[in-house]
Amino acid sequence: MATNNTVFLLFCWISFAVAWSPRLLSPRRDNTNTSLPNEYSYETFYLDQQVDHFGFNNGDTFKQRYLIASQFWNHHGGPIFFYTGNEGDITWFCNNTGFMWDIAPEFRALLVFAEHRYYGSSIPYGSQAFKDPSKLNYLTSEQALADFAVLIRYLKSSIPGTSDSPVVAFGGSYGGMLSAWMRMKYPSAVIGALAASAPIWDFTGLTKCTALMDTITKSFMKASPPCVDNIRQSWTTIDKIAATAEGRNFIYNTFHLCSPLKTADDVGNFKAWLANAWFDLAMVNYPYPANFLEPLPAWPVKAVCAPLGSPLQDKLLMQGLYEAVNIYFNYTGQAKCLNTSQDATASLGDAGWGYQACTEMVMPSCADSSSMFEPTTWNFTSFSNSCFSSYKIRPRQDWVSTQYGGKDIEAPTNIIFSNGLLDPWSAGGVLNSLSDTLIAIQIPDGAHHLDLRAANKDDTAYVKAARTQEKNIIRLWLSSQ
Incomplete structure (x- = not known):
C-alpha cells in the first residue's frame, strides 16, 4: 500500500483538472487575436450573466467572456458551432481545438467559444471568489450549462442572421462532458453534441476505481511490456533506496531534482510526481x-519507455527512470533541475477544479497489483476530509449521477461520444453506441481528444476515419433541421 495514500489518491483528479491547463498560452485580453494565422482570428466579447440562475434572491452578475470567429460563416442562417468551455482560459481551448477550425469553412459555420465561469477572466466576485466559500458556491456544472444556454439565446437574438441557425455543441474532456450534458439538459438550445474524451461515467458506482490505471497500463504495455514491469517494480525500489539518507541523496542526484528528499512525505510526493507523469504521458x-x-x-x-525497455534493478532502474521522466519534463534540455513540487501541467491560478472535484465532480481512483502503479485504495471519507480542510465543504459523490442520469441516458438524442483507447479517461467514457442517435466512436490508437485537434500529416487512419464519421453525422443533424 502506498506510504502517502492521500497524495496518490488526489493525483488522478488533479490530472483531470489540468488536462486543459492554460499554462502554455498566455491569456489574451485584447479585442482581436492577431498573432495567429487569419483563419484562427477571433473577436472577444463579454455578456453579463446571473451569478445564480436557479434562485431569485441573488441578483449579482458577472461578465462571461466568449470568442467569435465569423470569417467562414454563412450570414443567412449558417450553423453555429459552440464550444462548451471547460476548466481553463477559453483562448487556450480556442487555439487548440483545430477540428472546429478545420471544418468551419466546409459547413460555413460561425464559431463560438464560451468561457466557463470561475476560469480565465470570467470570475464572479473577482479577487474575492476563491477566498469565501459562499462566493464559490455558484461554481457548478449546472450553473455553467445555464450560462451557455443564456448565451446561445442572446447570440440568436442579437446577431442578425442567427435566429434560425442550428447550434452544435463541441467539447473535449470536461468540456466534452458539458457538451453532452448540454444536449441532455437544453435540447432546444443545441441540436446535437460532439463529446470527445468525455468521462461522463467516471463517477461513484458507474466505473471501477481501477479503470483509469488499468487503461494507462495497457497503453504502456502496447509500447513496451518490460517498461511496464520496470515501472511496477519501481515503487518498492524507491522505498528501499529512500529508506536511508544516503539513498535519498542518491535519488536526488540521479534525478537532478531541484530539492533534496529529506522526509517520508518528500518521498511520497516524489512517487506521486512520477505517477502523474505516467498518467499525463498516456493522455498526450x-x-x-x-x-x-x-x-x-x-x-x-x-x-x-526506450530507457526502460529491458529488465533493470535497483540503482540501474533509478537511472532508467530518470532518463524516461526527463524526456517528459525536459525534452528541450533547458531545465536545470526537475521540480517534484510542480507538475508539467500545473495551471496558473485556476484553482476552480479543486473546488469542483470536492463538490460534485467526485471521480474515484485506485490501483491494484495488476496495474503498473503502486496499489492504493479509494477512501471517500479521507477524500471528504481533505476537501473540508481545503474548502470547508464536503463532496456529494452521487450528485452527478442523480443530476445527469448516470448510465440511464437512452432518452436523449444526437450525441457523439468519441474516445481514444490510449487515453486514461476513455475508461469512464461511453465506448459503445446506446442508440441510433447516441453514437460511440472508438479510436484505437488515439489519446486524449485527438479527434478535436487540428489535422496533421501524421494522423493515423483511425482518427481520420473518426473525423469523417463525425462530420457526416453533424451534416445529417443539420440537414434534418
Missing part, C-alpha cells in the same frame, strides 16, 4: 510531436 500519446502539456516527441510513451 499523440502520433506526432506536440506541445500540449510539454514539448514531446511523436508517440511519447514509446520514447519514455
